[in-house]
Amino acid sequence: MQFNAKRGLVAVGALALLLTGAACGNDDGGSTGGGNGASVDKGFKVGLLLPETKTTRYETFDKPLIEAKIKELCPKCEVVYQNADQNHDKQLSQAESLITQGVKVMILDPVDAKAAGGIVTKAKDANIPVISYDRLTQGPISYYVSYVNKQVGITQGQALLDALSKDGDPKRGQIVMINGSPTDPNAADFKAGAHSVLDGKVNIGAEYDTPDWSNDKAQQEMEQAITKLGKDKIIGVYAANDGTAGGAIAAMKSAGFAKIPFVTGQDAELAAIQRILTGDQGMTVYKAIKPEANAAAEMAIAAATGQTYSAASTTTNNGSVDVPSVLLPPVAVTKDNIKDTVVADGFYKVDQICTAEYAEACKAAGLL
Numbered sequence: 599m600q601f602n603a604k605r606g607l608v609a610v611g612a613l614a615l616l617l618t619g620a621a622c623g624n625d626d627g628g629s630t631g632g633g634n635g636a637s638v639d640k641g642f643k644v645g646l647l648l649p650e651t652k653t654t655r656y657e658t659f660d661k662p663l664i665e666a667k668i669k670e671l672c673p674k675c676e677v678v679y680q681n682a683d684q685n686h687d688k689q690l691s692q693a694e695s696l697i698t699q700g701v702k703v704m705i706l707d708p709v710d711a712k713a714a715g716g717i718v719t720k721a722k723d724a725n726i727p728v729i730s731y732d733r734l735t736q737g738p739i740s741y742y743v744s745y746v747n748k749q750v751g752i753t754q755g756q757a758l759l760d761a762l763s764k765d766g767d768p769k770r771g772q773i774v775m776i777n778g779s780p781t782d783p784n785a786a787d788f789k790a791g792a793h794s795v796l797d798g799k800v801n802i803g804a805e806y807d808t809p810d811w812s813n814d815k816a817q818q819e820m821e822q823a824i825t826k827l828g829k830d831k832i833i834g835v836y837a838a839n840d841g842t843a844g845g846a847i848a849a850m851k852s853a854g855f856a857k858i859p860f861v862t863g864q865d866a867e868l869a870a871i872q873r874i875l876t877g878d879q880g881m882t883v884y885k886a887i888k889p890e891a892n893a894a895a896e897m898a899i900a901a902a903t904g905q906t907y908s909a910a911s912t913t914t915n916n917g918s919v920d921v922p923s924v925l926l927p928p929v930a931v932t933k934d935n936i937k938d939t940v941v942a943d944g945f946y947k948v949d950q951i952c953t954a955e956y957a958e959a960c961k962a963a964g965l966l
Contacts, residue, residue, distance in 0.1 A: 663887060870882045
């Protein structure tokens with residue numbers, strides 16, 4: 599999978615180039631460094647804690663990309679990986695296990711960002727720096743890498759508003775908002791961004807926060823909205839990610855919608871790209887994972903070896919500290935730019951997207 603900076607995602611590609619080779623400076627060790635004797639020459643253990651498997655990106659992209667970058671930067675290093683399956687208590691136990699195993703740095707994507715402050719505190723007590731990955735964790739973390747999360751919601755909300763406006767008065771019916779997990783701070787940012795675009799311009803007939811980002815719960819929420827509003831009144835759906843979008847679409851199909859209204863999404867999951875091709879989903883947000891994973895790996899090596907990661911050019915306050923951060927821009931994907939985004943960047947190959955079932959839709963979109 600090769601990140602192509604020349605087509606579609608110039609800003610992300612440029613930042614990816616900035617990150618390359620920036621992990622290890624010559625700083626004598628500050629608050630971001632580990633100072634725990636870790637050495638690239640000798641190698642050390644890097645803990646990697648990811649939150650769940652319901653979203654396909656973590657196992658398919660984040661984990662292997664982070665592992666590959668760690669191996670590139672530190673050939674003798676070992677990545678010790680655990681997935682929490684959306685269970686904070688399990689993630690806490692996994693973190694304690696990593697500390698016992700002697701990891702020198704921890705990359706943490708928390709199930710519950712607030713509760714994960716306890717993980718960060720335990721790690722700090724063991725002199726282990728923590729890199730907050732994708733979701734902003736509370737506590738004394740060393741670095742944070744993610745996307746401009748409010749902009750994700752703005753991008754989704756604007757796409758929905760544009761689609762509704764194209765077909766007439768955006769207040770002619772009701773929209774349903776299916777937000778993400780209430781324990782995920784990113785979900786709050788997505789929600790705030792979407793509301794900043796939609797409030798006052800559309801009628802929000804029903805809104806839900808979806809525990810655990812569960813596809814099944816999103817489907818149930820959509821079923822409740824259909825019962826409450828009536829299927830003929832629903833003209834659009836704000837779904838915070840592709841999993842919840844899939845649940846909402848399944849509910850509408852079961853309810854016998856003559857045409858699925860415009861549905862947003864996020865993560866550019868393969869199933870979502872295929873739904874966009876067939877018209878079942880309106881858009882998704884592509885967050886190029888490779889530069890995020892690379893930055894996390896570079897931050898981890900720098901922090902473990904007591905050096906400064908100079909590419910963290912901004913800060914994010916997590917409620918207790920201003921965290922040196924890398925924040926990447928999101929990109930909207932529609933039927934019109936699939937070829938110039940996820941295909942051009944090698945995120946998916948055309949033959950992965952254009953199976954026999956989607957061949958005609960792919961031809962219509964210029965992919966075949």
